[in-house]
Amino acid sequence: MNSYLEMDRTSLENELNEVKLLLEEKIKQNIKLDMSRGKPGKEQLLLSSGLLTSVSEADQCFDGSIDARNYGVLAGLPSARALFADILDVSPSQVFVGGNASLQLMYDLISKAYTHGLLHSPAPWAMRGTVRFLCPSPGYDRHFKISQSFGMELIPVSMTPLGPDMDTVEQWIKDPSVLGMWCCPKYSNPDGIIYSNETIKRIASLHPAAPDFTVIWDNAYCVHEFDGDYVPFPDILSLCAENGNRDMVYEFTSTSKITFPGAGISCMASSEENIDYMTKLISVQIISYDKLNQLRHVLFLKDKAHVLELMKKHAEVLRPHFELVESILESEIKPLEIAHWTNPKGGYFISLYAMHGTAKRTLELCAKAGVTMTGAGATYPYGIDPFDSNIRIAPSLPSLEELRQATEILCLCLRHSALEQLLQTRM
Ligand SMILES: Cc1ncc(COP(=O)(O)O)c(C=O)c1O
Structure with a gap:
């Protein structure tokens, strides 16, 4: 196949007719495939079946003298705090263990910042006029939705191969209305970037104008290598x-992609002062999270070394999914020069950059052919991708055969929309 960029108008037209026929064939097959969300597949869920029986008797429901079935111990069982502390390399007193979703803890943090303020807030965020938040983009759509739901002004910050563009961040934090920043520092969603040590150092040494500027360090993929060692x-x-x-x-993480996304445990880690402050505020809304599930996880996962062994098993299942998508893109799309994509070694996504102005159209065509993908633009603040280019591919959930079909359809749709675009610009 030749580069589309070098084709004359007649060849582009012929190619588009051919692609249309191939896509028609796919549409007739009534396929229903989902590559929209980073969900573990069935084989991965089975890796944690031991969790279903790790606590089965009444006398197993104890963490030392604490009865996990009863109220109390809001910050989490000591053993669960120690497990997350081990994973994140922090101390147990810096860890608060929550329910099954770290996203809920993130939302809660922002919500409490608005209603009560954070430890160093001169006033709750609701009383601060315009609140601006830095959003490295492309990023996780649900982060941006939280910010949007509180009426913040979302400030896009470009992602570089080393993490967020720190020159831009360092400029913005001089503005006292900039109260925080979303970060997904390891295998970022969706680009799969690991922030460089230099970027991390610059973030840790920021001097923001706002005394309560908050970095939300969403380390969702902290142990999630699928290619190579931890x-x-x-x-x-x-x-x-x-x-x-x-x-x-x-800092936040969870076991959503270690054990079960719908029934895992999550944590928030910060200075002891912040954890004490947040624990007091949270104590008004809940007496304790599900400590029995915390205990199940402690007994099943044991410690970081054991978690890393389990993650190797996930890697064996996940790697072929990523390799399959990458090899189809390599053979079907690369020679055409109409897109480029990331080749991450961990996390849950491949981030594809289609020819500018074609992502929406590509996904519209995918939907017609029965393939659901994350909406175009979702990875940018307000759902607006300034280049209409980024497409997030989540290869974990479909079987390998479904994934092959879905990726082949995606490739046809990428070709279709690129050809339409080129024909429009070459009158
Ligand atoms: C960056 C990031 N953070 C958080 C989550 C959700 O985590 P949890 O299941 O702990 O709420 C996801 C899920 O895809 C994610 O990609």
């Missing part, structure tokens, strides 16, 4: 503390 990662809490910013960062 990559050790700097502990942001101690780096911030070393730079006089003890209370500036809240």
Whole structure:
């Protein structure tokens, strides 16, 4: 196949007719496939079946003298705090263990910032006029939706191969209305980027104008390598503390993609002062999270070393999914020069950049052919991709055969929309 960029008008027209026929064939097959969300597949869920029986008797319901079935111990069972502390390389007193979703803890943090203010807030965020939040983009759509739902002004910050563009961040934080920043520092959603040590250092040593500027360090993919060994990662809490910013960062993670996304446990880690402050506020809304599930996880996952062994098993299942998508894109799309994409070694996504102005149209065609993808633009603040280019591919959920079909359809749709675009610009 030749580059579309070098084709004359007649060849482009012929090619488009051919692609249309191929796509018609696919549409007739009534396919229904979902590559929209980073959900583990069935084979991955089966890896944690031991969790279903790790606590089965009444006398197993104890963490030392604490009865996990009863009220109380809001910050989490000591053993569960120790497990997350081990995973994140922080101390147990810096960890608060929540329910099955770290996203809920993130939402809660922002919500409490609005209603009550954070530890160093001169006033709750609801009383601060315009609240601006830095959004490295492309990023996680649900982060941006939280910010949007509170009426913040979302400030896009470009992502570079080393993480967010720190020159832009350092400029914006001089503005006292900029109250925080979303970060997904390891295998970022969707680009799969690992922030460089230099980027992390610059974040830890920021001097924001707002006294309660908050870095939301969403380390959702902290142990999620699927290609190669575990990559050790700097502990942001101690780096911030070393730079006089003890209370500036809240780190989050969960077992959603270690055990079960619908029935895992999550955590928030920060300075002891922040954890004490948040625990007091949270105590008004809940007496304790599901400690029995915390205990099940502690007994099943044991410690970080054991978690990493389990993640190797996930990797064996996940790697072929990523390799399959990448090899189809390589053979079907690369020679045409109409898109480029990331080849991550961990996380849950491949981030594809289609020819500018074609992502929406590509996904519209995919939907017609029965393939659901994350909406175009979702990875940008307000759902607006300034280049209409980024497409997030989540290869984990479909079987390999379904994934092959879905990726082949995606390739046809990419070709279709690129050809339409080129024909429009070459009159
Ligand atoms: C970056 C990121 N953070 C958080 C989540 C959701 O985590 P949880 O299941 O713990 O709410 C996801 C899920 O895709 C994610 O990609």
